[in-house]
Amino acid sequence: MSLLIVRCGDTSLSYRLMVQAKGVPAVSGEVRKVGGEAEHRYSYPRGRGEGATEAPDFGAAVERMAELLAEVELRPSETPEVETIAHWFVVGGSTPVPVTRVDPGLVAQLSKGGGAPGIRGALAALEACRARFPQAQHVIVWDDAFFCDMPPESRHYLLPETLELPFELRRRGHRGLLHAAATARVVPHLGGARSRAAEAGGEGSRVVLCYCDRQAGVTAVLGNAPIWTTFGISPGDGLPGERGVGVLPIGALETLLRHTTLPPDRLLAILRHSGGLGVEEADEFERVALEAFRGVEPSRTRFAAFVREISAAVGAAATVLGGLDALVFVGARAVGSHRFRAAVCAGLEAWRVAPPADVPVPPFEVTRLSEEGRRPSVWAASINEDELVAREVSRYLLGDAGRGDAGASSPPPP
Incomplete structure (x- = not known):
């Protein structure tokens, strides 16, 4: 095929x-x-x-x-x-x-x-x-199927009921196949850690996935199920990314709308595709990280603000879970940059996260970055998403052929 x-x-x-x-x-x-x-x-x-x-x-x-x-x-x-x-x-x-x-x-x-x-x-x-x-x-x-069963309190925005929209506005998640695969590959190594997150229900390992590529996001996973994420209605909503400011408070957005001559569509496009860390390519990301570690401005301030948002989100995810058994870095930038991983972990001392080892992360493998037996453990998961897609599509089509017309889809809500 x-x-x-x-x-x-x-x-x-x-x-x-x-x-x-x-x-x-x-x-x-x-x-x-x-x-x-x-x-x-x-x-x-x-x-x-x-x-x-x-x-x-x-x-x-x-x-x-x-x-x-x-x-x-x-x-x-x-x-x-x-x-x-x-x-x-x-x-x-x-x-x-x-x-x-x-x-x-x-x-x-x-x-x-x-x-x-x-x-x-x-x-x-x-x-x-x-x-x-x-x-x-x-x-x-x-892309968001992995997140579809998140608890209602984690996916719903507190919007007025008087708003009439042709679709449900809620948190959707991002890179679901990637997050599901990384979780499935790390959890078996955690020795059946038990969760104390009573409100989340059930038991299982408490895993936080820290994603960073063109966008950034943090997801709390209990066992194999996501229960909270920073990703919003679209991939760029939530944390700042390489380019894009993420979520702005209503007051800040109102001030921008009142004091700019730009039409709203143009302003929103700028906010979505500019700002953030302000880079586009992998070598630029690593250059900013290196300059930040050397104290070179404005890279130091930009990188520190970017990482602080992510570390704070990891702490929030651990709070939702009631503890932290493993921190897993996923996404090309997170997997490819030791400086990024080290900076995020440095902001998580309160959660007893140790500095990650500076070791190569082989392509398409899960690598432990903390000492054996250390908890919370730290990992980097290099995942080939194209292979995941090919496997899921092949599995679906083979099953669909076996079911005949029963495999036809019914339209899900957007």
């Missing part, structure tokens, strides 16, 4: 073609700045490239992707055939099952009211892909 994974951000479309044939690397690429001065970066077995492109909307971005897939050769005289397309939706999962087959009813439900925040680009790309690849099977991978 060849599987094309398509992910959309607010202004980007990334894709990766997974091919089961052994030894055949995947085709991958990203169309950035959709709707503006777009750029297309891509790589495949026989080459790579990048440059300006035309992508005024997500339909055009899909066309650029399709053109590349029609041109590349995985091996001499062999162009890839797309059999299944997995559309990555950051919100919308209503059950723990992370995959759903696309049907007209599902698309209509998701499109209600113009689409929930965070999926409008994904919806546009889905429609364009269905038109461009009519022969392919189309499924949706719900």
Whole structure:
């Protein structure tokens, strides 16, 4: 089976073609700045490239992707055939099952009211892909399915009941497959730690996952179930990220709206895509971290403020759990930067978190960063999300084929 994974951000479309044939690397690429001065970066077995492109909307971005897939050769005289397309939706999962087959009813439900925040680009790309690849099977991978059963008090915003919205506004979670896999791989090493979080109910290991890549977030997991997270209605809501301010208090937002000449949509776009740590690439992240450790301004202040928000959130998660058995770092920046991990742990002395060991984290492995027997233990989990998606989609399609029409999806609420 060849599987094309398509992910959309607010202004980007990334894709990766997974091919089961052994030894055949995947085709991958990203169309950035959709709707503006777009750029297309891509790589495949026989080459790579990048440059300006035309992508005024997500339909055009899909066309650029399709053109590349029609041109590349995985091996001499062999162009890839797309059999299944997995559309990555950051919100919308209503059950723990992370995959759903696309049907007209599902698309209509998701499109209600113009689409929930965070999926409008994904919806546009889905429609364009269905038109461009009519022969392919189309499924949706719900990024937030892992978080769908969080307790109501952890997912609901305290909004007035008089507000009328076409969808439920609540915390959704982010990178669910990644968080689920990291939890499943670390918990067996914890020796069945018992939780004292009486309000959460049940027993199990008390794990806090600290995610950092383009966004940042902290999640409290009891046993194998998330019970609290900083992630909001979309991935950029919550903690500050590499770029993006996270959640602003209503008073601060009101002040900005009153004293800026920018239209609200433009202001919101700036807040979502600027600020935060103020970096875009991995080398910039590590440069800011290094300058911060050397006391160089403004990197020291920016990095310290960024890390303090994250350490405070880890402490809040441990409070919700009633204690802390393990702290697990996930996401490319968290896994790739010892300085980041050390800074976060330094802010958690009250929780008896020891400084993490400065050791390499091998790709696609879980690495212990604290002494054996130390509690809370510290870990870094390097997870291949594309393989997780391929496994879940394959499992779903095999099960769906066995059920016949019974496997058809019913539209979940956005």
